[in-house]
Amino acid sequence: MRTADPRQLDLFSAGLRASDGPADPRLPPIPPADLPPGARRRTLALDDGMLDYVLRRARRKTIGLHIRDTGLMIQAPAWATRAQIEDAIRHKAAWIREKLRDRDRRLELLALQAGQWRAGGRIPYLGVAIELQLDGARSARYEGDPAAPATGDRLFLPLPDTADTGRIQERAQAWLQARARIDFEGRLQRCLDQAGQSIAGWGLSSAQGRWGSCTSQRRIRLNWRLIHFAPALIDYVVAHEVAHLKEMNHSPAFWREVERLCPDFWTARDTLRRQPPDTLPLI
Template sequence: MRVNKPEYREAKGFIAEVVRTNRRKSADIRVEEGAVTVVVPANTPAERIDDLLTAKRRWIKEKIALHQEMAPASSKRYVSGEAFSYLGRNYRLKVEKGPFAPVKLVQGRLVVSVPQGSQQPHMIRNALIRWYKRQAELKLKEKVARWAPQVGVEPTGVAIKTFKSRWGSCTAKGELQFNWQIMMAPNRMVDYVVVHELCHLIRHDHSPEFWGQVGRILPDYEQSRDWLKHNGHRVSAL
């Protein structure tokens, strides 16, 4: 459980997101999708966090480099004026030079502040991923709360994940898991994915009965399913 809003620490060549929690007694550094997160006990001093990042700097840089080598080639340059899709609408990126500040949607622009240097595109990409994940956490929970009563189910929880080839999943324990990249698709596609996973709480297959449940809530679901099938690779490119 987070007890404060995330904070950030600048290091040489990367930005680390700090998550303070009462559930940990020791620090844990993670590098996921090239983004660095350090989870620490709630009262950990900032100086202690800086010392941890310095001590693990080589390992962190190796993890980041490995991700960059394995990541699919992107046409994005992460420069001002470039368009990024959010719920089907394009928003222009505005890059400001200075101390790191996370992405904010301001007057129709995605604004981010990062230090100048060779790692700037990497930092901007990670800042955008963090922003999309936060939006996913907020919006998808709202949509689950909206659609669940109509489907007639109660999921045990909602989690945001990174999936390579699917938009969502329903666990055996009733937790719904969603790929944060769905936030780049039009709003009705997001609704379809939410309803799809909610219906899996009734049927854990793709039988005619399952699709009947989806169709009961979204009569035109086939349009959304086909749209994602043919356009999903484009909206998820970051």
């Protein structure tokens, strides 16, 4: 877990910091445009086929395995022999294959993203799919109840029919962030009242590695991309951060407080652990 002053707690201690991505075995790994200084490409024969990886020597005490969009990266100390490195890879082969499959799935989703930012494109909002439309109005207009959206509701963006995907994405993102601020404010206040706690302030974040954070100065930040998800998942993140106001750790006492504030938190926690912010296919 990363630490800072003031002390900050990640929403999850490990899962969100992995830059792991999705993996369809039919998709070849994307080779890096340039290798890091001193790095070399290697190939290892495993029981289920050949595995390509990049090896880089580093000033560290152990052999590190990292999954990037470009594939498997190994960072090894100078003393480690190639045989030792490959033994480490074989020992973690199942984990590597799983993470590469995750990487390929994410890359496939990202490839589909380009088709979202157009009139008629659909984006997730509070757990349902809403449709984007363009009109010449002065401000965005939501057709439906933005506090209780239904599948098929339409969001009209103040853009001409000729708007490119970049402008459409920018306008949609601005609307989603504005809604996130309204929605999260209410959820956070209700949870604080339930917990009997107060905060020095809160705000939205765009962090790639965490869904939320709480500092020892009693400031909470919530990732605005949570607005894509169903309310139960947002409520869990809010409860997680509010629980840190009482327990600035991830001890059993902390999880008891989370459960008190959000009794069915297990399902939401497991869902979000499988979907860190940097793998979100939209925006």
